[in-house]
Amino acid sequence: MALRFEVLARFNRARAARMTLPHFLCETPLFMPVGTQGTIKGLTTSQLEEIGCQIILGNTYHLALRPTSELIDELGGLHKFMNWSRALLTDSGGFQMVSLLHLADITENGVTFQSPVDGNPMLLTPEESIQIQNRIGADIIMALDDVVKTTTTGPRIEEAMYRTIRWIDRCIAAHQRPGEQNLFAIVQGGLDPVLRDICVKALTERNLPGYAIGGLAGGEDKDSFWRVVAQCTAALPEDKPRYVMGVGYPLDIVVCSALGADMYDCVYPTRTARFGTALVPEGVLKLKHKAMAEDIRPIDPTCACMVCRTYSRAYIHALVTKDAMGSQLLSYHNLYYMLQLSRDLHNSIIQGRFPEFVCDFLKKMFPKGDVPKWVCNAMEVAGIDIAACLPPSSSRGCGA
Amino acid sequence: MTLAFPVAMKFAVKTWSNGKARAGQLQLGSCPSPMETPALLLSTRKGLPLFISPDLLPDLPYPDSALLHVSPLHFVETMSPNIISKLGGLNQMLGLHRHAFAAFPRDSVQCLPEFDSSNKLGASFDTPSGRRLIKPVDYMELICSLKPSLWATLADEVPGWVSDHRNKASVDRTVKWLDDCISQSPASGAVFGAIVGGSDKEQRKRCALEVSKRNISGFGFGESMDDRPALLNEVTDHLPGERPRLISGLGLPEEVLQGVAAGIDLFDSSYIYHLTLGGFALTFPLDLLNLAEEFPEKTMGIDQSKINLKATVYRKDTGPIVEGCVCYTCRNHTRAYINHLLNVHEMLAQILLEIHNTHHYLGFFQAIRSAIKEDKFERFCDMFLQKRRDHLTAAVAVGA
Numbered sequence: 065m066a067l068r069f070e071v072l073a074r075f076n077r078a079r080a081a082r083m084t085l086p087h088f089l090c091e092t093p094l095f096m097p098v099g100t101q102g103t104i105k106g107l108t109t110s111q112l113e114e115i116g117c118q119i120i121l122g123n124t125y126h127l128a129l130r131p132t133s134e135l136i137d138e139l140g141g142l143h144k145f146m147n148w149s150r151a152l153l154t155d156s157g158g159f160q161m162v163s164l165l166h167l168a169d170i171t172e173n174g175v176t177f178q179s180p181v182d183g184n185p186m187l188l189t190p191e192e193s194i195q196i197q198n199r200i201g202a203d204i205i206m207a208l209d210d211v212v213k214t215t216t217t218g219p220r221i222e223e224a225m226y227r228t229i230r231w232i233d234r235c236i237a238a239h240q241r242p243g244e245q246n247l248f249a250i251v252q253g254g255l256d257p258v259l260r261d262i263c264v265k266a267l268t269e270r271n272l273p274g275y276a277i278g279g280l281a282g283g284e285d286k287d288s289f290w291r292v293v294a295q296c297t298a299a300l301p302e303d304k305p306r307y308v309m310g311v312g313y314p315l316d317i318v319v320c321s322a323l324g325a326d327m328y329d330c331v332y333p334t335r336t337a338r339f340g341t342a343l344v345p346e347g348v349l350k351l352k353h354k355a356m357a358e359d360i361r362p363i364d365p366t367c368a369c370m371v372c373r374t375y376s377r378a379y380i381h382a383l384v385t386k387d388a389m390g391s392q393l394l395s396y397h398n399l400y401y402m403l404q405l406s407r408d409l410h411n412s413i414i415q416g417r418f419p420e421f422v423c424d425f426l427k428k429m430f431p432k433g434d435v436p437k438w439v440c441n442a443m444e445v446a447g448i449d450i451a452a453c454l455p456p457s458s459s460r461g462c463g464a
Numbered sequence: 465m466t467l468a469f470p471v472a473m474k475f476a477v478k479t480w481s482n483g484k485a486r487a488g489q490l491q492l493g494s495c496p497s498p499m500e501t502p503a504l505l506l507s508t509r510k511g512l513p514l515f516i517s518p519d520l521l522p523d524l525p526y527p528d529s530a531l532l533h534v535s536p537l538h539f540v541e542t543m544s545p546n547i548i549s550k551l552g553g554l555n556q557m558l559g560l561h562r563h564a565f566a567a568f569p570r571d572s573v574q575c576l577p578e579f580d581s582s583n584k585l586g587a588s589f590d591t592p593s594g595r596r597l598i599k600p601v602d603y604m605e606l607i608c609s610l611k612p613s614l615w616a617t618l619a620d621e622v623p624g625w626v627s628d629h630r631n632k633a634s635v636d637r638t639v640k641w642l643d644d645c646i647s648q649s650p651a652s653g654a655v656f657g658a659i660v661g662g663s664d665k666e667q668r669k670r671c672a673l674e675v676s677k678r679n680i681s682g683f684g685f686g687e688s689m690d691d692r693p694a695l696l697n698e699v700t701d702h703l704p705g706e707r708p709r710l711i712s713g714l715g716l717p718e719e720v721l722q723g724v725a726a727g728i729d730l731f732d733s734s735y736i737y738h739l740t741l742g743g744f745a746l747t748f749p750l751d752l753l754n755l756a757e758e759f760p761e762k763t764m765g766i767d768q769s770k771i772n773l774k775a776t777v778y779r780k781d782t783g784p785i786v787e788g789c790v791c792y793t794c795r796n797h798t799r800a801y802i803n804h805l806l807n808v809h810e811m812l813a814q815i816l817l818e819i820h821n822t823h824h825y826l827g828f829f830q831a832i833r834s835a836i837k838e839d840k841f842e843r844f845c846d847m848f849l850q851k852r853r854d855h856l857t858a859a860v861a862v863g864a
Binding site: 103105107108111114126135139145370376386392393396 | 509518543544800801812
């Protein structure tokens with residue numbers, strides 16, 4: 065195995081850990097920016113290092129299309145190609161295909177689809193996905209799973225869960241570089257606890273370096289979402305990292321970390337930056353709003369990033385949606401925010417003040433005490449007392 | 465009555481060449497080090513480069529990269545002068561304390577004079593916010609709030625083909641507005657008087673003489689001109705030699721050489737912008753005077769001034785854009801990577817290209833200054849233009 069995972073401190077289910085990967089020594093919980101096509105939109109690798117980025121996610125589907133995994137391999141792997149010396153993670157390519165391609169279909173063999181280049185029928189098998197990822201060379205690679213929308217109901221979910229288990233064995237067999245790349249399996253099973261349980265047990269038997277909780281962050285209600293995460297983190301091995309794919313919003317990351325997850329990825333911070341929205345402790349700040357034109361404060365007075373230390377909301381307002389620099393600066397800030405959140409989660413657990421951090425976080429985001437019910441429920445299961453964040457008058461606590 | 469201005473700018477010619485080209489030194493208020501001329505003003509949008517984020521600016525050669533062009537028109541309807549003042553003017557608002565801003569309306573890309581709609585009240589421009597009539601009083605309100613180190617007075621620019629009547633009127637208006645602007649001048653910032661006159665030598669001369677009478681720090685003239693050398697010389701012949709001359713709209717290397725030969729010291733340029741957007745990177749040799757006569761035969765037929773990184777020939781090229789170039793891009797990334805970024809339409813391509821192209825073009829100006837100081841400027845021009853023509857001749861020869 066090319067991964068070492070040491071839990072340094074805990075608070076109930078939450079853990080702060082050190083994860084040693086071939087290219088970097090990471091601290092969890094951590095957020096991974098998504099660099100779809102071998103770049104984070106609008107930021108250089110030196111800027112990413114400066115703001116404390118530890119792992120970047122690359123999308124296998126996009127990279128296999130352009131510039132192709134063969135070319136990346138020929139030029140020495142993705143690290144060298146994009147000049148990123150820290151850690152990389154690639155996904156299997158399956159999710160993009162299903163979500164992006166018009167006529168993608170899943171069979172036992174793999175994912176069949178129409179090539180976006182010439183329309184010819186193509187097939188992505190578990191073997192092919194692993195081979196592509198072997199060529200790209202990331203520290204962590206993801207198994208090809210049969211992922212269904214969480215809003216799906218019926219026998220399809222069960223079929224997908226069992227297929228995912230059959231495919232993990234094919235992925236393991238196809239993996240050529242276990243000494244340098246860590247293959248993570250992905251737990252499926254929709255919102256059904258029975259199916260999830262079967263899947264967790266089966267994948268755990270395979271003794272892989274790490275596990276992801278997949279099939280979430282797709283439109284399911286928050287109450288179902290946290291319960292699946294809670295169930296999986298309770299059942300997955302203690303001594304291996306847990307990666308909740310596609311998450312997400314800062315609030316979701318805090319909750320999942322309280323429940324015992326370690327790794328996250330999402331396009332949200334950079335995507336929302338391109339629409340002029342900044343992440344702040346109170347939630348979001350829409351820089352396009354007219355009121356910003358007269359606001360001479362920084363985006364977030366508590367943020368130490370280059371953007372907040374230098375620029376006013378009024379100036380950023382003048383840039384957003386009109387000049388490329390606007391979305392660059394906002395992406396910079398938003399990623400800094402997410403990475404600072406990662407550091408805060410890790411450090412607060414290490415320093416034994418995790419519940420205080422959580423309360424502080426919730427107070428800032430919900431100053432009126434209207435913490436959503438699903439958060440309250442999740443925190444109860446996580447054993448974190450957030451009474452201080454709720455209005456004193458309420459007996460049961462949470463808002464809707 | 466003499467108007468006294470606090471010394472916001474010092475300019476001295478250090479080397480006179482055989483012809484009219486001169487190498488000088490410019491000391492601007494906000495810039496700690498003196499700048500050497502002829503110099504390039506870097507293009508900005510609202511004060512920041514189009515793609516190079518402010519934390520990457522220090523990597524450019526300094527103080528060569530200290531002079532930034534800003535068009536006050538970028539702020540029309542996007543930031544009120546009141547807010548700009550509250551934020552402390554350009555240097556404070558942008559956190560750029562080692563840079564000096566030169567403010568004048570035309571930016572050759574977004575803000576172009578629209579002479580048809582100009583009238584005696586103001587000059588009309590196409591701006592990012594639409595067509596606007598800018599009156600001297602509005603212009604000065606912006607200048608006063610922006611607090612640039614140097615700024616040009618408002619001009620009624622007309623193209624070379626207008627009627628004599630219109631051309632004469634443009635000179636009359638420009639001189640009148642010059643006086644209007646000076647009377648509302650901010651306490652700091654060097655004033656450059658604008659010189660117009662279309663392609664009429666007499667009018668250019670008249671304008672130059674009128675403007676020279678005013679106690680201002682320097683001279684600015686805009687618009688691309690036909691029959692250029694004669695017109696340029698007509699103007700510079702009638703300007704005091706010890707004050708700096710700035711021109712807007714002469715951006716290509718050949719045009720810069722023409723301008724330098726006529727005695728111009730400061731240039732803005734949209735060359736880098738157009739190159740960058742087109743996926744081009746500058747590669748022309750800078751060390752012309754020391755080059756051996758023989759030029760590599762293998763480059764026959766290829767444009768030696770720049771390369772189109774979108775071309776498939778660069779797919780696997782693991783070399784930097786220019787071997788030996790010390791810019792951030794060439795130190796960190798390969799032609800293959802930039803080729804990929806261009807193919808997948810990622811903004812990082814423009815960031816990396818703007819960095820390299822700016823670095824390279826600043827190198828061109830450095831080479832010009834060296835040539836003047838060694839009294840080899842004419843030979844430098846000849847060699848440069850010869851090299852540019854060489855590839856065309858070679859291409860023709862191959863085809864013949």
